[in-house]
Amino acid sequence: GAVVSQHPSWVICKSGTSVKIECRSLDFQATTMFWYRQFPKQSLMLMATSNEGSKATYEQGVEKDKFLINHASLTLSTLTVTSAHPEDSSFYICSARWRVEETQYFGPGTRLLVL
Amino acid sequence: KQEVTQIPAALSVPEGENLVLNCSFTDSAIYNLQWFRQDPGKGLTSLLLIQSSQREQTSGRLNASLDKSSGRSTLYIAASQPGDSATYLCAVKTNSGNTPLVFGKGTRLSVIA
Numbered sequence: 423g424a425v426v427s428q429h430p431s432w433v434i435c436k437s438g439t440s441v442k443i444e445c446r447s448l449d450f451q452a453t454t455m456f457w458y459r460q461f462p463k464q465s466l467m468l469m470a471t472s473n474e475g476s477k478a479t480y481e482q483g484v485e486k487d488k489f490l491i492n493h494a495s496l497t498l499s500t501l502t503v504t505s506a507h508p509e510d511s512s513f514y515i516c517s518a519r520w521r522v523e524e525t526q527y528f529g530p531g532t533r534l535l536v537l
Numbered sequence: 538k539q540e541v542t543q544i545p546a547a548l549s550v551p552e553g554e555n556l557v558l559n560c561s562f563t564d565s566a567i568y569n570l571q572w573f574r575q576d577p578g579k580g581l582t583s584l585l586l587i588q589s590s591q592r593e594q595t596s597g598r599l600n601a602s603l604d605k606s607s608g609r610s611t612l613y614i615a616a617s618q619p620g621d622s623a624t625y626l627c628a629v630k631t632n633s634g635n636t637p638l639v640f641g642k643g644t645r646l647s648v649i650a
Binding site for chain 2: 529533
């Protein structure tokens with residue numbers, strides 16, 4: 423199956439700093455990438471949908487100026503958590519899809535801890 | 538808006554027991570439904586994908602059924618093992634264009650040796 427990687431796998435940062443998470447599709451071109459967030463013992467909640475070359479579409483309640491998403495190429499999307507706060511601590515999972523009819527492939531996730 | 542519900546939220550069974558996990562969704566106009574497994578602190582492992590035209594899919598000891606008209610899917614695990622302990626997530630993709638998978642809250646399964 424298709425492979426999606428995320429980097430870093432975990433990160434600890436101080437409150438107020440910015441953190442960038444990379445999501446790469448390794449063996450296919452991802453026209454659409456999705457970013458999910460998962461709090462402990464909760465399900466995956468969609469944050470935003472990004473199509474290559476266009477602006478991301480954010481879900482209600484997700485601040486676009488705080489969670490910056492860039493999908494500049496067909497194999498790379500980045501999520502930047504700006505001015506991170508402890509409440510942003512969570513497990514962030516990206517997902518990529520080639521076509522609408524295809525299944526979504528998920529990355530291994532990035533655990534963020536903001537102190 | 539599509540909503541996915543999973544029952545039970547948690548389940549503890551002795552090793553060897555057959556079990557059923559339930560998933561329901563509010564919008565029956567789905568494109569496909571997928572079952573995932575998630576181990577603590579880890580990412581998702583896809584178990585079974587059922588297209589809207591299919592009634593069931595099988596992989597080893599796992600069998601997933603889909604009743605689109607009633608908005609339900611079940612994941613059947615035969616002869617459960619301690620290694621099956623994990624959270625099982627159900628997710629659906631609706632028909633409306635470039636939509637993402639919508640997830641249920643999952644069922645946390647513990648299989649006791």
